[in-house]
Amino acid sequence: MTREELAAYATEKFAGRLTPLATGKYDPLFLVNDAGDLLAVARALKEDPKLQLEYLCNAGAIDTGKIDPPDKRFEIHYSVASLQLSLRLDLKVVLPAGKPEVESLQPVWPAADWFEREFWELFGIHVRNHNHLGQFLLPDDWNQGFPMRKDWDAPDFVRMPEK
Amino acid sequence: MAELRTEEFVVNMGPHHPSTHGVCRLMLTMDGEIVTKIEPVIGYLHRSIEKICENRTYAQCVPLMDRVEYVTAMSCGYMFAGAVEKLGGIEVPLRAQYLRTIMLELNRIASHLLFYGVTAMDIGAYTPFLYGLRERELIIDLFEETCGQRLTYNYIRIGGVSQDIRPDFVPKCREALNVISAKMSDYTGLLNENPIWIHRTKGVGVLPADLAKAYGVSGPNLRASGVNYDIRRNDPYLLYDKFDWNVAVRPNGDCFDRYMLRLDEIMQSIRIVTQALDGLPDGEIMAKGVTVNYKAPAGEVYHRVENSRGELGVYIQSDGGKKPVRVKIRGGSYNSLMVLPHFATNRMIADLVAIFATLDVIMPEVDR
Amino acid sequence: MGVIKKLPVYAEKIPGGSIVLTSLEALLHQGQAKSLWYLLFGTACCAIELMCTGASHYDFDRLGMIFRPTPRQSDLIIAAGTITKKMAPRLRRLYDQMAEPRYVIAMGGCTIKGGPFYYDCYAVEKGIDHIIPVDIYIPGCPPRPESLLEGCIHLQEKIKKQRLTDWQEK
Numbered sequence: 293m294t295r296e297e298l299a300a301y302a303t304e305k306f307a308g309r310l311t312p313l314a315t316g317k318y319d320p321l322f323l324v325n326d327a328g329d330l331l332a333v334a335r336a337l338k339e340d341p342k343l344q345l346e347y348l349c350n351a352g353a354i355d356t357g358k359i360d361p362p363d364k365r366f367e368i369h370y371s372v373a374s375l376q377l378s379l380r381l382d383l384k385v386v387l388p389a390g391k392p393e394v395e396s397l398q399p400v401w402p403a404a405d406w407f408e409r410e411f412w413e414l415f416g417i418h419v420r421n422h423n424h425l426g427q428f429l430l431p432d433d434w435n436q437g438f439p440m441r442k443d444w445d446a447p448d449f450v451r452m453p454e455k
Numbered sequence: 456m457a458e459l460r461t462e463e464f465v466v467n468m469g470p471h472h473p474s475t476h477g478v479c480r481l482m483l484t485m486d487g488e489i490v491t492k493i494e495p496v497i498g499y500l501h502r503s504i505e506k507i508c509e510n511r512t513y514a515q516c517v518p519l520m521d522r523v524e525y526v527t528a529m530s531c532g533y534m535f536a537g538a539v540e541k542l543g544g545i546e547v548p549l550r551a552q553y554l555r556t557i558m559l560e561l562n563r564i565a566s567h568l569l570f571y572g573v574t575a576m577d578i579g580a581y582t583p584f585l586y587g588l589r590e591r592e593l594i595i596d597l598f599e600e601t602c603g604q605r606l607t608y609n610y611i612r613i614g615g616v617s618q619d620i621r622p623d624f625v626p627k628c629r630e631a632l633n634v635i636s637a638k639m640s641d642y643t644g645l646l647n648e649n650p651i652w653i654h655r656t657k658g659v660g661v662l663p664a665d666l667a668k669a670y671g672v673s674g675p676n677l678r679a680s681g682v683n684y685d686i687r688r689n690d691p692y693l694l695y696d697k698f699d700w701n702v703a704v705r706p707n708g709d710c711f712d713r714y715m716l717r718l719d720e721i722m723q724s725i726r727i728v729t730q731a732l733d734g735l736p737d738g739e740i741m742a743k744g745v746t747v748n749y750k751a752p753a754g755e756v757y758h759r760v761e762n763s764r765g766e767l768g769v770y771i772q773s774d775g776g777k778k779p780v781r782v783k784i785r786g787g788s789y790n791s792l793m794v795l796p797h798f799a800t801n802r803m804i805a806d807l808v809a810i811f812a813t814l815d816v817i818m819p820e821v822d823r
Numbered sequence: 824m825g826v827i828k829k830l831p832v833y834a835e836k837i838p839g840g841s842i843v844l845t846s847l848e849a850l851l852h853q854g855q856a857k858s859l860w861y862l863l864f865g866t867a868c869c870a871i872e873l874m875c876t877g878a879s880h881y882d883f884d885r886l887g888m889i890f891r892p893t894p895r896q897s898d899l900i901i902a903a904g905t906i907t908k909k910m911a912p913r914l915r916r917l918y919d920q921m922a923e924p925r926y927v928i929a930m931g932g933c934t935i936k937g938g939p940f941y942y943d944c945y946a947v948e949k950g951i952d953h954i955i956p957v958d959i960y961i962p963g964c965p966p967r968p969e970s971l972l973e974g975c976i977h978l979q980e981k982i983k984k985q986r987l988t989d990w991q992e993k
Binding site for chain 3: 526
């Protein structure tokens, strides 16, 4: 399947659950309409015989810094692939600013384990049903908040001066 | 007579340990000599490259990307430049693509030679270290003549490459490749028939293919378990679909296969570079219209490269401004270390050292 | 080093006793400077250049320097690579485990003042000289093996300038 065929097939099969986004360049990018539906969509993508997307390439959280409207501040971007069929697809979930939470995708893609630990530690996005959230990359005695957020600051954090 | 009582104890391996894989800490729960549980603790090299990139223009991010995986810095530079080119729809001239392919493959050969030396040193053989690094110096000299640096090149820029090769690059490169392919028999001759090496690596640390796929393992570790997947062939970038080369795959997934697979990959890379040198065209080395203040248009992209450690990918989200909104880097060693506790337990600690060495983990990819 | 500490006091009192001191110093310098055993402490990119310097092309062994994996058997730490805030207490601990006389070379820009990670970085220790006392700074990102060899030769000269009276308690 080419990229266009893949985009058309996924749009048609998951109509109502996934919305194709135009901001994705090169590979098809879909927005999961309901963040609570994420685990079911992931399972369906993995078990579909024409897609077989069983390989998680990357999962990253984004803080867009948009505080107005506040319900679109955090996003999580998943990149999945199929090894046998050589396909690539991207998924996105949008989370609100107040208490962002997402379901762990470890039952579907066990590779999501360490990616999700980073969501909590650096962004403060809680991951439900993950058994190992906590200290991961930062020092043991870190108590200065979630550093990858756009509004984070600390006394010894030096910004590069604008030229 | 008193009853013999045994209990498990926790041994801390790292963060400073003699194998030069960077700083990785493994907390091992041991029952005598057998390791029952491994818990990797990472973050000792967390330099927050992703946070730094949010306050840099796109051109300023490029030299920083070399530090993500410094042994194959050309791939890292290309990973970022390729992603920005996908975002902006930049057309890279053909000569620049040939030069990029040549540099990436030479870097792969240098990285695998370093792997050969360091892995043998971890398992206890000190001589291959000197052999591997001696040939690596030939390639590093080529890089130094081209871009002035030995390790972090900053050569591949957005839109092309930064400088053209010298007139004597092509004959010197061919000479270096001849020397390396002649020495391959030395490398295999030192280790492959050695009974100690065979006992320490054959059948040790088998990584099953479905476990590897489930945990996102990529690159030589995946191909040594029998999965025939190579991003250069399945999802081609640059000019890999124009050359005639094979994907090296090995069936067993033990330490010996992971080690031999990388030596096979050196031979395939030599084939690719020879064909690229034969067909190198004249032309521009930088795309028109790309300046140092380049602003990528709004959008998001995930671009991935087959690195010598696995899949090296970057996700960039841009809102049309001077600086990216988010840069997320994914390294192949991250997943190799993630899968380690799931297949390397219930064996002796010396086997764990051999497994860790053949997984070829580099810590800055893990910690970023 | 108890005898060595008291020796200058007694040697000064005997006429011509300084010859004993200088000869002893020359012997100690020959021993210390010509066989510095360094701890393999490489965290990041500079570690690869450290390994290349130890390999056959640019040899460390000709200066008498061999790598040791443990700090108890080494008298030089070449701190090669970025030191993060998480790693800094471990570096201090390694330095404390070394026996005197011990020396430190800060290799690469990251150990001098943070290097490329000075701005916008929340997790990097900007320079190691507020953790351990540094003798020689080698700039570069990463420094060439020849720079590292020159740094080691500078350290040998620095050792040769030390006097036995430096070890006396004030």
